[in-house]
Amino acid sequence: DVKVTQSSRYLVKRTGEKVFLECVQDMDHENMFWYRQDPGLGLRLIYFSYDVKMKEKGDIPEGYSVSREKKERFSLILESASTNQTSMYLCASSPRGGARGNEQFFGPGTRLTVL
Amino acid sequence: KNEVEQSPQNLTAQEGEFITINCSYSVGISALHWLQQHPGGGIVSLFMLSSGKKKHGRLIATINIQEKHSSLHITASHPRDSAVYICAVGSGPPQLGNQFYFGTGTSLTVIP
Numbered sequence: 001d002v003k004v005t006q007s008s009r010y011l012v013k014r015t016g017e018k019v020f021l022e023c024v025q026d027m028d029h030e031n032m033f034w035y036r037q038d039p040g041l042g043l044r045l046i047y048f049s050y051d052v053k054m055k056e057k058g059d060i061p062e063g064y065s066v067s068r069e070k071k072e073r074f075s076l077i078l079e080s081a082s083t084n085q086t087s088m089y090l091c092a093s094s095p096r097g098g099a100r101g102n103e104q105f106f107g108p109g110t111r112l113t114v115l
Numbered sequence: 116k117n118e119v120e121q122s123p124q125n126l127t128a129q130e131g132e133f134i135t136i137n138c139s140y141s142v143g144i145s146a147l148h149w150l151q152q153h154p155g156g157g158i159v160s161l162f163m164l165s166s167g168k169k170k171h172g173r174l175i176a177t178i179n180i181q182e183k184h185s186s187l188h189i190t191a192s193h194p195r196d197s198a199v200y201i202c203a204v205g206s207g208p209p210q211l212g213n214q215f216y217f218g219t220g221t222s223l224t225v226i227p
Contacts, residue, residue, distance in 0.1 A: 042219040044217075045215070092158075103163050104148075104215060109158075
């Protein structure tokens with residue numbers, strides 16, 4: 001069974017704090033993704049990584065950074081949290097390749113509130 | 116402009132009803148995915164399809180590549196089907212595992 005875990009289900013932080021969200025997958029997947037989900041906007045891609053130490057900006061990277069030092073772990077960092085970063089954060093992973101694309105496997109999500 | 120449009124946004128049905136959720140997309144795709152999200156956040160993949168039709172239990176997904184349209188059908192709906200259903204289109208270079216474009220989701224409530 002593919003498993004993607006996230007470090008916290010719920011997190012409350014204060015404006016200006018540095019926030020780390022961690023994601024770990026146990027299926028040896030090359031690709032990992034960070035999304036945020038907001039009502040009416042759906043899931044939006046923040047960053048993705050297709051290999052260790054590789055990262056690519058998604059649609060909304062501003063205010064975020066990422067780190068992928070090991071294949072199984074992909075971290076999302078909010079350098080200085082702001083209230084507009086209050087959201088549900090979802091991590092996903094997928095294997096590389098396949099001409100017709102690949103299923104993404106999602107973690108349970110972290111609901112972050114920035115006060 | 117959204118690359119993926121879903122309708123309806125919200126849907127309430129009586130138990131036993133036949134349900135259809137629609138998805139239209141504008142990008143070139145490698146595959147289309149239907150996802151289910153229950154309250155609490157976890158997302159699971161229901162179908163991945165690139166042509167034709169797939170069936171799993173009471174769920175049926177179809178895709179028309181020429182019309183860039185997909186439908187998710189639920190037969191004999193049940194309260195446990197209540198969830199948000201999300202259409203996602205995989206696009207981009209396969210070697211990167213495909214970037215996804217997501218619809219905003221359809222919130223389904225099935226009343227006993």
